[in-house]
Amino acid sequence: MSKKFTWVIAIVVVAVVIIGGYLVFHKSPSTTPSVNMTASKSNSQSQSAGVNNAVLITKTSSSVGSYLADPNGNTLYTIGSGSTGVNSCTGSCLSAWPVYQDMGSTTGLPANISTIKRSDNGQIQYTYKGMPLYYFASDTKGQVTGNAVSGFYVAKP
Numbered sequence: 001m002s003k004k005f006t007w008v009i010a011i012v013v014v015a016v017v018i019i020g021g022y023l024v025f026h027k028s029p030s031t032t033p034s035v036n037m038t039a040s041k042s043n044s045q046s047q048s049a050g051v052n053n054a055v056l057i058t059k060t061s062s063s064v065g066s067y068l069a070d071p072n073g074n075t076l077y078t079i080g081s082g083s084t085g086v087n088s089c090t091g092s093c094l095s096a097w098p099v100y101q102d103m104g105s106t107t108g109l110p111a112n113i114s115t116i117k118r119s120d121n122g123q124i125q126y127t128y129k130g131m132p133l134y135y136f137a138s139d140t141k142g143q144v145t146g147n148a149v150s151g152f153y154v155a156k157p
Contacts, residue, residue, distance in 0.1 A: 054071060061144050064147050072141065115127060
């Protein structure tokens with residue numbers, strides 16, 4: 001074997017060791033909860049103890065404290081003047097405040113979570129402690145920009 005070939009093999013081995021060590025020991029930050037709802041933390045928001053199940057999770061923001069989100073980390077809201085079990089946001093309101101809609105089974109839901117059938121469109125909407133849950137269309141994942149907008153407030157655990 002030539003010296004040049006030996007050096008190439010040595011460089012490749014060193015590169016493999018460095019890359020392998022990086023992959024084993026590097027922890028990539030995640031802003032999306034995993035399927036088993038393991039907490040992930042970032043500088044501005046983190047998942048905290050509270051409601052954590054297949055329908056709702058609890059997150060924390062420096063601006064609003066603890067709040068509810070769907071399992072993908074999207075903030076959920078309720079209408080401040082709403083009544084339990086009544087969908088107060090209808091018609092054009094739904095373009096800014098889409099419903100947190102149940103697409104699966106409505107049986108065996110966790111404590112404090114139920115559903116209502118909307119009288120305007122027949123959708124099955126999730127509720128928390130009887131209050132219908134909505135998204136804010138202008139939010140992106142993890143944002144809480146809809147708090148105190150048009151009488152909607154982040155859903156609190």
